[in-house]
Amino acid sequence: MKEEDYEVECPVCGCVRPHILVHAKRGVGREGMEFTLKCTECGSTHKRVFSEEKLVDRPYVLSEGGVSTKGTTKLFSDESVSVGEELYLGDRRCVVTALETKNGRAESARSTDITTIWARSTSVKVVRISVNQGSRTLSLKVEAQPEEEFAIGDIVETDRGRVVITGIRTDGRSLDRGSVEAADIVRVYAKMVREGQAHHPRPGPGGAGRRG
Secondary structure: OOHHHEEEEEOOOOEEEEEEEEEEEEOOOOOOEEEEEEEOOOOOEEEEEEOHHHEEEEEEEEEEOOEEEEEEEEEEOOOEEEOOOEEEEOOEEEEEEEEEEOOEEEOEEEHHHEEEEEEEEOOOEEEEEEEEEOOEEEEEEEEEOOOOEEEOOEEEEEOOEEEEEEEEEEOOOEEOOOEEEHHHEEEEEEEEOOOOOOOEEOOOHHHOOOOO
C-alpha cells in the first residue's frame, strides 16, 4: 500500500486529506495497528487504530478540463463520503459531484456502499507561456483553474507585463483561433503588449487579478 493512499479525515483541516504514514505499532488493548499519520495539506499529525481489512478500494471517475479519467482510491470502511466534499484522488484535489451506491445515486454514503465516486478536479493548472521577443524567447507561467478558457487574442497579465495570445498548443493540435480550457493546454504562444495597444481583457479569478 502506498503512503499517499491513506485518505482520512484530518481533525485540523476538517475534511478528508491524503496522509503519510509516520509510524506504526500494534494497538494497545485492542486489535489492529496504531498508525501515526501526517496530513500532507496542513502538516499536522494524529493517531488512528485500524487494520488492513478496514481499507477498501473504491473506483472513481475524475473530470478535468472536459476529459474524464478512471482510477481507484483507498478509503476507510467506517467513513462516509458526501457530494460537495473535497478530497484527493491521486495527486488531484477534487470535489465530489455524485455518488453511485448499490441502491443508486446518493448524497452521502459509507465507503463500503459506494460503487463509484464521481468528482471534478479543483487543482490549479500551471499554464506555460512562450513569448517571442525576436532573437530570444521568454518563458513565463501563470496559474489558472482547469476549466478557465484561454482564447487567441486574449491579454494575459504576467509578472513580466501583459502579453497577447497568438497561438495555443494542446496534446493533439495547434490553434491560431478559438479557445481552449487551461487543463488541455500544453503551451501558450504570445507576444508582449505594446503601450496603447487595443486588446480584449479577460477577468482573473473573482473578476480581477492576473488578466486585465
